[in-house]
Amino acid sequence: MSQKIVIIGAGFAGLLAALSAARLRNEKGVSPADLTITVVAPEPALIVRPRLYERDPASMTAPLGELFAATDIDFRAGWVDTIDAGKGVISLKGVDGAAEMLPYDRLVVAAGSHGFQPPIPGLADFGHSVNDRAAAVALDKHLQALADRPASPARDTVVVVGGGFTGIEVATEMPDRLREILGQDTPVRVVIVEHGPCVAGDMGDEPRPYIEARLRELGIETIVGSGVSGLDEGGVALDDGARIETDTVIWSAGMRASPLTAQLPGERDTLGRVLVDPDLRVPGAPHIFATGDTAKAATDDKGNFSLMSCQHARRLGAFAGHNAAADLLGEPTLPYDQPSYVVCLDLGPDAAIFTRGWSPRTVEITGPEAKKVKMEVNRVWIYPPAAERAAAFQNAFEARTVDF
Ligand SMILES: Cc1cc2nc3c(=O)[nH]c(=O)nc-3n(C[C@H](O)[C@H](O)[C@H](O)COP(=O)(O)OP(=O)(O)OC[C@H]3O[C@@H](n4cnc5c(N)ncnc54)[C@H](O)[C@@H]3O)c2cc1C
The missing domain is CATH 3.50.50.60 (FAD/NAD(P)-binding domain)
Incomplete structure (x- = not known):
């Protein structure tokens, strides 16, 4: 009987989780019929959230249908409302409103975050x-x-x-x-x-x-x-x-992890993120991995933790997907690490600032040179790979292994 990995979310973490799981499945010569990988999200598209402050936000989306087809990843359009960790099943509402149950052997929660709105009048x-x-x-x-x-x-x-x-x-x-x-x-x-x-x-x-x-x-x-x-x-x-x-x-005053995290066991931080094990498993739910903005994970042994950032979400996703597949294929899971941390902050039409490190953050580039880097990040680096199998698997591998 086939085994099933289900991934909630088609953002940076969900996409890299799916590609990484598919990459390992391919490397081990396992057929897509024997290990299915299904992404559940409202639409088969990556919303490029880091660009939503720019002009024309409606265009900040990248289609994923062909990429999923090229890598044998199934897609289910819907909105997950419950996770039953005991039974190994999630329930979702399809885009037509119909309810559906989806069983899993390993679940990757990559449902991201939303803006925090305190109860301020108006x-x-x-x-x-x-x-x-x-x-x-x-x-x-x-x-x-x-x-x-x-x-x-x-x-x-x-x-x-x-x-x-x-x-x-x-x-x-x-x-x-x-x-x-x-x-x-x-x-x-x-x-x-x-x-x-x-x-x-x-x-x-x-x-x-x-x-x-x-x-x-x-x-x-x-x-x-x-x-x-x-x-x-x-x-x-x-x-x-x-x-x-x-x-x-x-309003730009804070983010909160997806409310789905409240259905998972274990401790959460003030942003609602699950404090995950080194291999990104949810403590108390051995078949569930949390990743991206839903997870708080140690990035190194110096006391730094992942942030709600695309930079962390991509790598967290790559580890979570790899580990979900590894767990089912009898391979050892890998402890997540992300030693480098950089920030490239846009500062208007012709300037940005690029820093390296956690504390202190060292300024490496400013002004138009940094703006060029920011545009490269926003317009190239964070977009999905081409809908071509080898390129997609290489992208997933690099997301997990290449440091800045
Ligand atoms: C304006 C802005 C600027 C930013 N700038 C930067 C930056 O410069 N650098 C940086 O590193 N980060 C930046 N970020 C943060 C970055 O965008 C997030 O950290 C990143 O998107 C997190 O990726 P993720 O995959 O965890 O979640 P998301 O990208 O939020 O994706 C979540 C996915 O889950 C789906 N989903 C959610 N709930 C459900 C559900 N119940 N059922 C099914 N699917 C569900 C969503 O539809 C989506 O597909 C910025 C964010 C914003 C908003």
Whole structure:
């Protein structure tokens, strides 16, 4: 009887998990009929989430159908709602709404993350985000429609809440994008509101001055040490009672792992990620691996852990898929490791910053040179491989073995 690997999610982690499992199956000469690999996700496409802060977010998707066909990976369109670890079965709703049960021998949970929305008055009604494609497309439509409104300080102002990586990337896009929509002479205003003591708090002391200088150069204001207490149609209220008149608030203040993680045993971190074993297995559920944004895994023996990042999701996915297949094929599983960590942060039309290391982060490149790297990352590196078997298996192998 055939054995079944089921992978929830077709993001960076899910795709690399599927390709890595298929690669090992191929290497061991096992037929796809004897070991099936099935990806379950709403659509057979990779949503290129790291690009959702850019123009035309609707286009930030890469089809996966031909790649799956070339590598004998099955695809099931649907939305998983329950995981029954005891019975080894998941239930899903197909795109037509029909419920279905899918048994597995090994399950890889790669269902990603979503933006965190605290219960702040008005946030659900008036807040925008770039955390998922639907939200980014809605923001894009909203920005385009601003041109139909009469000029006003509120129309010409964008407030970005959260001065972390995503907040900075979306804020530094805004001045140019607003001028394109509203006219080059429009006095556009972009404000980052950050409740911590500084923007780019995670970046550390060496990179931060360059980022702050770049924000000043683009005319982006920063308000630090203050949170947001409410949003309404025409503005945003800050904790200290101040108000900013704005038609556009972009919420970039935190992510949470897929709610499916709550159905798994074991410990979770404050982001909802499962604290996984070295081979990415879920403690207490020996047939389930968690990966990508749903997993918190040690990257090395120096106390560093994976982040909710594409960089980690790709490699975590490659290990999880390999290990799920290895476990069924009687091969030893491999402990995940990812010694190098780099950040390439976009800083608007002609600049970025590239850093290496965890703490301290050392600045390697800035300005237009770093922007070239960022464009290469966003437009080439993170896209799926060609729909060709050998190239796809090589891509999966490199995702697990090649360090930055
Ligand atoms: C605006 C933005 C900028 C970013 N910039 C960077 C960056 O510069 N560098 C970087 O490294 N990272 C960046 N990230 C983070 C990066 O995009 C994520 O860490 C990465 O997408 C995680 O990959 P994943 O495969 O774990 O999850 P995802 O990419 O979120 O994929 C999850 C998959 O699971 C599917 N899914 C979810 N729930 C279910 C369900 N119940 N049933 C079936 N399928 C389900 C989804 O449809 C999707 O296919 C950025 C993110 C955003 C939003």
